[in-house]
Amino acid sequence: MDGCNHILTAAASSSKLSSSDGTLFHDETLYSSTVGALQYLTFTPFAVNKVSQLMHSPREFHWAAVKRILRYIQSISSHGLFFARQNTKLLHSYSDVNWGGSLDYRKSTTDFAIFLGSHLISSASKKQRAVARSSTEAEYRALANTASELT
Numbered sequence: 514m515d516g517c518n519h520i521l522t523a524a525a526s527s528s529k530l531s532s533s534d535g536t537l538f539h540d541e542t543l544y545s546s547t548v549g550a551l552q553y554l555t556f557t558p559f560a561v562n563k564v565s566q567l568m569h570s571p572r573e574f575h576w577a578a579v580k581r582i583l584r585y586i587q588s589i590s591s592h593g594l595f596f597a598r599q600n601t602k603l604l605h606s607y608s609d610v611n612w613g614g615s616l617d618y619r620k621s622t623t624d625f626a627i628f629l630g631s632h633l634i635s636s637a638s639k640k641q642r643a644v645a646r647s648s649t650e651a652e653y654r655a656l657a658n659t660a661s662e663l664t
Contacts (some may be wrong), residue, residue: 530574
């Protein structure tokens with residue numbers, strides 16, 4: 514990965530991954546071990562969540578998505594986190610939802626980030642348990658999940 518091209522995002526916004534499209538990837542062990550290692554990284558939860566759901570039957574374009582995540586990690590390897598001493602104890606969060614984003618299950622994916630002052634203390638990307646019938650319903654569930662994490 515030393516000579517790879519750098520990219521600005523971990524996942525392409527236009528691509529949707531499905532477990533049944535495309536040809537099977539030739540090395541399932543390589544795919545599983547690479548995605549398993551990526552699960553320990555906390556700054557790409559949504560992208561890693563998507564490729565980890567496809568471990569049971571990886572396709573060639575799933576592997577391309579994994580390589581994109583690796584290229585993204587390579588491009589931000591010099592970045593770091595700075596924790597400044599602060600007097601503020603303001604707890605705030607951001608949440609988002611990808612309504613019906615899973616082509617296989619039609620479930621929405623909730624993403625959230627929780628900050629204490631300006632420091633990120635928690636983030637996650639989770640598939641919602643039920644299929645939402647509207648984007649509003651999916652948004653309310655995302656807010657409920659975020660509020661639960663805040664509590």
